[in-house]
Amino acid sequence: MLTIQRLSLADARTLIEGARVRAAEIGVPMCIAVTDESGQLIAFERMDGGKVTSTTIAQDKAFTAAGAKRTTESYWEASQPGKPAYGINSAIGGRLLVVAGGIPVIVDGQVVGAVGVSSGTPAQDSDCAQAGIDLFLAGLSASEKS
Amino acid sequence: MLTIQRLSLADARTLIEGARVRAAEIGVPMCIAVTDESGQLIAFERMDGGKVTSTTIAQDKAFTAAGAKRTTESYWEASQPGKPAYGINSAIGGRLLVVAGGIPVIVDGQVVGAVGVSSGTPAQDSDCAQAGIDLFLAGLSASEKS
C-alpha cells in the first residue's frame, strides 16, 4: 500500500484565489482549474469574461501538470520540432498540453496536485498559476510556524 | 441581435454554496457544477470525498439541464423504454444525462444557467441542486426588495 498526500478542497480554493487576484491585477479574466495529484478536477472558476475554449484548456493544463509531474511550459520547449518530445501535444486525445499555464503543486518534494490557467497569453496564464501556488505555499509555511 | 441573461461567477458561487450546505447537512460529499445558459462550465467544486466519476457526471448534468432547458430528471421519465425520448441518454457522446441532479436556473422565465450535482443517490443529488437554486433565488428576491 502507498500513502499519498493530496490537495483538499480548501487548498484548491486558496490556489484559485491566488490566481484570480493576480488575474484581476493584470486585467485578464481567466479560467482557473485545480486538480489533485491524479489529475482529477477539484475546483474550477471561470472569471466573468473568461474564454469558453479555456474551460477545457485550463482543466487539461492542470491534468497534464499533475499527471506528468512537470510544468506544461517545460513540454513547450521539449516538444519543439527536432526536440525529443516533438509531437507529444496530441497525446491522450489532445489533453496533454504543452502551452504554458499548467504548474504542479509540490509539497515536501511530492506532487500533490496542479493548477491550470487559460485565457491570457501563455506567459500571463503561467504567471497567474504561479501566483496561486505562491499564496498556497505561503499559507502552508505560516501554519507550520504557528 | 439577441440579448442574453447569464449567471455570473458570483452567482455560480452562491449556487454552489447552497448545494454544498445542503450536502453537508445530509452528510454526502458532492461534486457540484454550475454552467451558463450555453452549458459552459462557470464553476465546480468536489467536496473532500466526492466521487471521481462524479466530476464528469456533475458537469454533464448541468450541461444537459442548461442546454436542453429542462431537468435531467424530466428526461429520466421521457427516456424510459417505450417513451418518446428512449435512447437519448447516449446522445452527445453520452453527455446527455437522464439521471436526476441537473436543474436549470430560471430567472424571469429564461434559462440563465444550470446546476449539476453528483455523488449521492439521484434524489439526493437533485435535492442539493435545488437547494443551490433556492439560495440563489432568495438572494435575487432580497436584492429586488432593497
Next chain:
Amino acid sequence: MLTIQRLSLADARTLIEGARVRAAEIGVPMCIAVTDESGQLIAFERMDGGKVTSTTIAQDKAFTAAGAKRTTESYWEASQPGKPAYGINSAIGGRLLVVAGGIPVIVDGQVVGAVGVSSGTPAQDSDCAQAGIDLFLAGLSASEKS
C-alpha cells in the same frame, strides 16, 4: 491536505493473481485490470484467449468501481428501467459500466483501488474479481498477524 491510501504495484499483482487462478479454475480466460483509488490503471493482464473487447471493459469496470466507490453490479440493479439511476450506463463516454465484474478494494473502510474483470458471464467476472480481492485481503491479514 488529504492523506490517501492507495494500492501499490505489488498489491495489484496479488489482486490479478487471485483473479487469474480463479479464472483458470473455471476455465475462462479473462481480462483483469487493477486501478488505484482514482481509477487510474496500475496493472492489467489478458489471459491467452481473453476477449479483445474486454481489454477496455475490464479497465472501465475497475475505473467505475474505484471512482464511484461501489460495485458495477450495484449499478446494474439501480439502473434498470424505472430505477433511479436508469440511463447512467452511457455516462463518461460509456466508461461507466453497470455490468457485474468491477469491485472496489476496501481497506480500513477506505476505497484504495478496484479490480475489473471481463470475458466471461457477468457472474463469472464478478466471481474472479472477488477472488482477487480475497487473496489480497488474506495477505494483508496475514502480514498484520506476523
Next chain:
Amino acid sequence: MLTIQRLSLADARTLIEGARVRAAEIGVPMCIAVTDESGQLIAFERMDGGKVTSTTIAQDKAFTAAGAKRTTESYWEASQPGKPAYGINSAIGGRLLVVAGGIPVIVDGQVVGAVGVSSGTPAQDSDCAQAGIDLFLAGLSASEKS
C-alpha cells in the same frame, strides 16, 4: 486463411520484466505496456511513482509500434516539419505516437507484438522498451538451443 504468430501472456510478462529491471537500474519508475500484433493490450504495469499521463501514452506507443510495424521513434523523424509524415501525430484521435518508446517485437521477420514505455525521457523510454525485447529474444534463443 492466414496464420498469425502473436505474443502470449507469458511472453508479455517477460517483456515487461526486462523493461522494469532496466527502469529500476536507471531509477525511473515507468509505465510499461505490451500489445499483440493487432495493437491490443496484453499486459501493463505502472511502477510505483510512474506518471498518470503515461498510463495512456505507454499503451498508445505500443499500439502504434505494433499497428504500424515500426518504432515510434522512426515516426518522430518522418513527422518533422517538411517531412512526408508531418502531422501524423494527431491521427487516430491522437493515439498515433511519434515520441520514442514504442518498439515492435519481431520474430522471424514478423511483428508479433510491441512494447511501449513512458514516464522518462524519450531516450530512457526507448532504452527500457529495448531492454524488454532483449530479454525476450534471449529467452527465445535459449529455448531454441536446448
